[in-house]
Every structure is written in structure tokens, then in C-alpha cells.
Amino acid sequence: MNTRSFSCLFFTIILYLCLASQIGARTLSFDEFLRCANIALPSSNVLTINVLNNGAKGDGITDDSKAFSQSWTQACSSSQDVNFVIPNKVFLLKPVTFSGPCKSRITVEISGDIVASETTSDYSSSPTKWLTFSGVANLVVEGGGTIDGRGSIWWQNSCKVNKSKPCKDAPTALTFQSCNNLVVRNIKVINSQQIHLTFNSCKNVVASGLTVTAPGNSPNTDGVHVSGSTNVTISSTTIATGDDCISIVTGSTTIHMTGITCGPGHGISIGSLGEKGSPALVQNVVVDGANFTGSSNGVRIKTWEGGSGTASNIIFRNIQMHNVQNPIIIDQDYCDSAVQSCSKATGAVLIQNVLYENISGTSASKNAITFECGTTSSCKGIQLHNINLTAQNGGKSSASCVNVNPQNTAPVSPSCPPASLFSAI
Numbered sequence: 001m002n003t004r005s006f007s008c009l010f011f012t013i014i015l016y017l018c019l020a021s022q023i024g025a026r027t028l029s030f031d032e033f034l035r036c037a038n039i040a041l042p043s044s045n046v047l048t049i050n051v052l053n054n055g056a057k058g059d060g061i062t063d064d065s066k067a068f069s070q071s072w073t074q075a076c077s078s079s080q081d082v083n084f085v086i087p088n089k090v091f092l093l094k095p096v097t098f099s100g101p102c103k104s105r106i107t108v109e110i111s112g113d114i115v116a117s118e119t120t121s122d123y124s125s126s127p128t129k130w131l132t133f134s135g136v137a138n139l140v141v142e143g144g145g146t147i148d149g150r151g152s153i154w155w156q157n158s159c160k161v162n163k164s165k166p167c168k169d170a171p172t173a174l175t176f177q178s179c180n181n182l183v184v185r186n187i188k189v190i191n192s193q194q195i196h197l198t199f200n201s202c203k204n205v206v207a208s209g210l211t212v213t214a215p216g217n218s219p220n221t222d223g224v225h226v227s228g229s230t231n232v233t234i235s236s237t238t239i240a241t242g243d244d245c246i247s248i249v250t251g252s253t254t255i256h257m258t259g260i261t262c263g264p265g266h267g268i269s270i271g272s273l274g275e276k277g278s279p280a281l282v283q284n285v286v287v288d289g290a291n292f293t294g295s296s297n298g299v300r301i302k303t304w305e306g307g308s309g310t311a312s313n314i315i316f317r318n319i320q321m322h323n324v325q326n327p328i329i330i331d332q333d334y335c336d337s338a339v340q341s342c343s344k345a346t347g348a349v350l351i352q353n354v355l356y357e358n359i360s361g362t363s364a365s366k367n368a369i370t371f372e373c374g375t376t377s378s379c380k381g382i383q384l385h386n387i388n389l390t391a392q393n394g395g396k397s398s399a400s401c402v403n404v405n406p407q408n409t410a411p412v413s414p415s416c417p418p419a420s421l422f423s424a425i
Contacts, residue, residue: 047080050087058089060115065094076102076136086145088112095126095171100136100179110145110187116173118150120157123171130171130193133179140183149173149192151218160219170194170220176202185209195222196241201251202229210237216264218242223265226252235259244269245295250280250309260290267297267324270314272334274307274349282311289318292361298327299356302334303349305374312352321361321368323392328356330382330404332374348374353381360388368397368414371404378403385409 049071052058056067068091075082081104089112116130117123123130130149133139149171159167173192176182178201186209189196196212199205212223223239226232228251236259239245245262247269248255262268268287273280280303292298299316321327332348351373368389373379384406390413391397401416408415 045080046083047075047078048083048085049075049078050085051091052087052089056091058087058091058112060090060092060113062092063094063117064091065096068093068096072096072098075106076100079103082106084108086110086112086114086143088145090115092117093131094122095130095132097126097129097132097134098136099134100139102136105138105140106136107140107142110141110143110147113146113148115148116150116171116193118153120153126171128169128171128194129175130173132175132177134175134177135179136182137180139179139181140185142183142185142187144186144188146188146190147174148190149196151191151193151214151221154193155215155218155221158219172196172198172225174198175200176205178202180204182206188212190214191218192221194220195225195243197223198225198227199229199232200225200227203231205229205232206235207233208235208237210234210239212237212239212241212245214241216240216242222247223262225249226255228252230254232256233258237261239265241265247271248282248285249273250278250282252282252285254284255286257287258289260287261293262290263293263295263322263324265295267292267295267300267326269297269300269302270311271300271302272304272336273302273311274304274309276304277306277308277347280307280309280311280349282314284313286315287317287319288315291320291322292324292327293322294324294364296325297329298324298359300326300329300331301351301354302329302331303351303374304334305332306347307349308347310350310352312350314354315357316359317355317357319359319361321359321363321389323362323364325364326370327361327363327368327389328359328387329370329372330354330379331370331372332378333372348378350377351379351382354379355383355385356387357383357385359386361390362392363389363397364392366391366398367400369399369401369416371399371401371406371416373403376403382406383409384412384415387412387415389414 056064154170170193172195188211214221238261245265399414
């Protein structure tokens with residue numbers, strides 16, 4: 001990408017951020033964004049590759065993995081822009097990796113259903129991934145179709161469901177690895193084996209119009225997981241799963257979420273960060289417009305004891321809570337006992353410059369706000385403005401605050417008690 005294209009793309013991302021709302025420039029249309037970023041706008045010289053023409057059956061029974069791989073090889077080697085067509089049939093796939101770099105821009109049109117093999121031994125060579133796009137630039141994945149991980153066999157063998165089973169990873173349904181200038185829009189991802197959709201080490205991502213669903217009791221089925229990625233926008237997306245609706249972990253910067261509907265699930269989480277003492281870096285994260293219903297958390301920052309690094313410059317604003325267990329929470333005592341033993345450790349990830357603004361609704365628990373900071377210096381610059389969270393029955397809720405002294409701009413209800421009442425002993 002040339003300097004001009006990158007600058008235009010970055011400016012577009014910044015326009016979406018609330019901090020840039022006053023710069024006086026108009027917001028670009030989506031097509032203008034694509035032109036600016038050189039991403040897969042149709043031209044008169046587009047090669048159409050239909051997986052049926054490479055032997056895919058689309059009967060939901062025959063393994064179509066080879067036909068998809070052959071179709072991708074043809075698409076990726078084309079010097080013409082490509083429309084990669086997955087028509088309105090049901091395609092059974094084992095793990096498939098769609099690798100780049102490719103010679104041209106590719107638009108993947110998913111009109112049908114892609115369903116996963118339910119034979120766990122098919123994943124022996126790819127235990128953590130089912131469908132993967134790796135190293136593909138200028139890619140669009142769209143079309144209104146459904147990606148179905150058929151994850152029930154994995155859920156029932158999870159150690160979180162069956163304590164007699166060993167704890168091990170299961171495949172992520174859809175992974176984008178090192179994909180730059182990426183658009184994912186108007187697709188459904190359902191019943192993943194574990195995480196539904198991951199952006200890992202990606203730059204300049206626009207994800208919109210996604211529907212991500214799995215049963216509320218399905219283990220570790222995060223909706224969208226962002227790791228080590230920069231300039232990611234997620235908008236107009238509905239997520240109902242058994243784990244975090246959106247999770248953002250270390251190495252992720254300039255992440256913007258708007259128009260998010262979440263529940264059931266564990267809310268929008270920054271973290272977990274600092275596992276096994278590892279350094280963390282997450283910064284410039286904005287949630288501007290979200291609706292949570294019946295989730296165990298609303299907006300959450302979670303870090304392991306003993307971690308290091310920072311999570312900074314974070315904004316949660318314009319959010320509605322409906323019967324949410326922990327609407328606002330910072331948890332610096334997070335520990336997943338299935339991952340490691342939970343014992344006290346010194347040190348904590350620094351959480352710095354966090355704004356909660358225009359958040360209202362109901363809490364399913366007494367404490368609508370929980371700030372559980374690890375040390376007296378690990379939570380800095382916490383601000384609350386225009387917060388109104390009541391108990392589900394209409395009564396007053398409360399705040400539980402440890403090692404934190406937030407700055408409040410009225411009205412804030414509930415609010416932390418004076419610092420002298422909650423300083424660590």
C-alpha cells in the first residue's frame with residue numbers, strides 16, 4: 001500500500017472514533033472507504049471462480065475441502081481481481097487454510113452454508129483452526145451465508161462441561177491471520193467449536209453486519225476475538241454466545257466498536273491480560289454504542305495477578321444495560337483455574353485513562369459497578385460521567401471499589417465511597 005492510501009485509510013478509521021468527531025470532515029461512505037484502501041471494488045475485469053466448477057458437491061455430506069482448496073489456488077494465482085463464489089448450497093469442510101499473498105484482490109461471496117466436519121480426528125493436524133485466511137491482503141468476505149462450526153461434540157468434551165476431561169484447545173471457526181486491508185460483512189458464524197471469529201495480527205479491518213450465535217452454556221465460544229491487531233472497526237453486529245461477545249487481548253491498538261448487541265455472553269472484555277506474568281499492551285479502544293441483555297458482564301477489563309504492561313486510553317460510552325450481572329467491572333484478580341493454578345502474585349497490569357460515559361440500565365446484582373484493582377497504583381485516571389444503573393427491581397444499586405479513586409462527573413449512580421473507606425489494608 002502506498003503512503004497516500006495508508007494515510008487515507010488511517011484517517012477514515014480515525015473519523016469513526018469518537019475522539020475525532022469534532023474535526024469537521026464528513027464521514028466517507030463505505031465504497032469510498034474501499035476505494036481509498038484499495039479493497040476489492042468490482043471492476044469490469046473480474047474473474048469469477050465458483051467452487052462447484054472445481055468439483056464441490058454442496059450436498060452437506062461429501063467432503064468439499066479439496067474443491068475449495070483448488071478453487072483458492074486458482075483465485076490466488078490470478079492476475080485479475082477475483083469473485084470467489086460459494087453458492088447457495090451446503091458445503092462440508094474439514095480444516096482449510098486459504099493462504100496468501102495473492103496476486104490480486106479477492107472477494108469471497110458466501111451465499112450458502114459452510115458446515116464443519118464433526119469428526120474430531122479430522123483436526124489432528126489443525127487442532128486450533130477450522131477455516132483460516134492467512135496472509136491475504138485486500139480481501140472481502142461477505143454474502144449473507146452461514147459458517148456453522150457444529151461445535152456440540154467439542155462442548156461436551158470440554159473440561160468446563162465435563163470435569164473428568166482434560167483441558168485442551170478446540171478449533172476457532174474462522175481465523176484471519178496477518179490479513180491487511182480486510183472487510184468482513186453480512187455473514188453469520190454460529191455454533192463454533194470454540195472461538196467464532198478471530199482477527200490475529202491484522203491491520204486495517206472493517207467488520208460489519210455480523211451475526212454470531214451459540215448457546216449461552218457453550219464453553220469458550222467467544223464471538224469476536226481481536227489479538228495483536230491495529231485499526232479494527234466492528235459495527236452493527238449481534239453476538240449471543242457462551243463467552244465474551246468481543247474480547248480484545250494484548251498487542252491490539254486503535255479498536256472501535258459501535259452498534260454492538262450482546263447477550264447472552266460475558267460482555268465486551270479487554271483481556272484477559274498478563275497471564276503467567278506476561279507483559280500486556282492494549283491501547284486506544286472505544287466502545288461507542290452497545291446494548292447488553294442478560295449477559296454476565298457488560299464492559300469489562302480483566303487482568304491476571306502478577307501481570308505487567310498497560311491497558312490505556314479506553315472509552316466506554318452510550319451503552320444500555322438490561323439485567324446485566326456486572327454492568328461495569330475491572331477485575332485485576334482474574335484467574336481461569338482451567339488454565340493455571342490460582343495463587344496470589346505480586347504486580348499488576350497498569351490500567352490507565354479509562355472513561356465510562358452515558359451508561360444506564362439495570363443490574364442483575366447488587367453491585368452495578370465493581371472496581372477490583374490489584375494495587376493502589378494499578379488503576380489510574382478512571383473517570384465516570386452520566387452513569388445511571390439501578391437494580392433490576394427498580395431499587396438502588398451499589399458500587400464495590402478497591403484500590404481506586406475514580407473521578408466522577410455528576411450524575412453518577414452508584415458511585416464509589418470515599419477513598420478512605422476502600423483503600424487496601
